[in-house]
Amino acid sequence: MSRPDRLFELIQTLRAAPGPRTAQDLATALEVSPRTIYRDISALQAMRVPVEGAAGIGYVLRRGYDLPPLNFDTEEAEALRVGLAMLMRTGDGALVRAGRRVRDKIDALHGPATWLHVAPFGAPMDDPGLGCVPVAQLRQAIREERKLRIDYRAPEGETERVIRPLVLIYHVEVKMLAAWCDLRADFRHFRIDRIWGCETLEESFAGQGDLLRSLWAEREGAEKVAGGAA
Known part of the structure; x- marks a missing residue:
C-alpha cells in the first residue's frame, strides 16, 4: 500500500472508530508497524488534519472533519455492498480484507445495510x-x-x-x-x-x-x- 493510500485508510479508520484507537490497534488494522503509525499521525497533523491524542493513550479524529463524499446513488452503493460481500467466495484473503475496508467507507457515508446478506460459500481461504x-x-x-x-x-x-x-x-x-x-x-x-x-x-x-x-x-x-x- 502506498503512503497516500495508507494515510487515506488511516483517516477513514479513525472516522469509523467509536472511540480512541491506539497505535498498535491502527498498526494491526493497516498491517504496518506502530512506528509507521506514529510517523503517519505526525504527517496528518502537519497537514492540519485534526487528529488528537498521544502515544500510549490513543488517537481520535475530531468531529466535523470529512473527506469528499463518494458519488454513488442508493442502488450503486447496494451493488457495491453485494459485490464486496461476494469476495468471501473467492478465498482471496487480501481481497477480502480490502473489501471490508471499502465496505466500512461506504457504511461511514451511507450507513450500514444490515438487511443485505450474501452466503460466503465458495473457494477455501488461502491460509x-x-x-x-x-x-x-x-x-x-x-x-x-x-x-x-x-x-x-x-x-x-x-x-x-x-x-x-x-x-x-x-x-x-x-x-x-x-x-x-x-x-x-x-x-x-x-x-x-x-x-x-x-x-x-x-x-x-x-x-x-x-x-x-x-x-x-x-x-x-x-x-x-x-x-x-x-
Missing part, C-alpha cells in the same frame, strides 16, 4: 498456515510481471515449474492461475490449491504481459467455440 500460497503474492507477480517458481502437486505427481503468471480466474469452488509455462513453452492452467510452494523470482517478463494475455484470450475463445461446435 498460509495451512501451506496455501497467498493469492496476493500471485496478483502482485502479475502486476509486476515477475516470474514465479512454483511447486505444483497435480494428481499425476509433483512438479516444479517456472511460469509467467498472467490471469487469475475465480471459479465458485476453486481459483485458477493461467500462465505461460517456460518448461512446456505454452499456456497452462494451475489450480491454486495445488500450488504448495511459490517463490517470486528476480527475473521479469516486463512488457510481455499484455501480449501474452491477448494470445491466451484468443486461445481460450477458440477452444470454447470448438467445444461448442463439437
